[in-house]
Amino acid sequence: MEDEKREEVEHWLIKAEHDIRAANAVLKETPPITDVACFLAQQCVEKSFKGYLAFSDSHIEKIHDLNKLIGTCAHTDKTFLELIPLAKGMTAYAVKERYPDNWREIPYEEAVSAVRRAGKIMSFVKAKVGL
Numbered sequence: 001m002e003d004e005k006r007e008e009v010e011h012w013l014i015k016a017e018h019d020i021r022a023a024n025a026v027l028k029e030t031p032p033i034t035d036v037a038c039f040l041a042q043q044c045v046e047k048s049f050k051g052y053l054a055f056s057d058s059h060i061e062k063i064h065d066l067n068k069l070i071g072t073c074a075h076t077d078k079t080f081l082e083l084i085p086l087a088k089g090m091t092a093y094a095v096k097e098r099y100p101d102n103w104r105e106i107p108y109e110e111a112v113s114a115v116r117r118a119g120k121i122m123s124f125v126k127a128k129v130g131l
Helices: 003-027 034-055 066-074 078-087 110-130
Strands: none
Touching: 003 110, 034 066, 034 078, 034 110, 066 078, 078 110
16 A cells, blocks of 8 residues: 555544544543443544545545445445444434434443444454554
């Protein structure tokens, strides 16, 4: 992989790593900040997928829809379709769950699950791009 492309991919995945680390940190707060943890988990997944798209020389659309991003990644690697169950429901954390007009208290267990799933997806992507 050429240096410029590798740097772009690394930058996406560093940002994804920062999101997952921050998500884990806010879950340790008293009380845990579950809505922010879920938002950061979604952001980790989104940036991981966009890192793969940079790796595969695909167009990176400015969207939050994880299912659409999985589909775009699957154009070059069908194994991304295996991530659909892990990403299920996480797109809502990008917008719907962030604003008070859609208020709901996100249970701690749900937030922990979202962060764990995001970590698995990020690891999957890192392995695909060789990082």
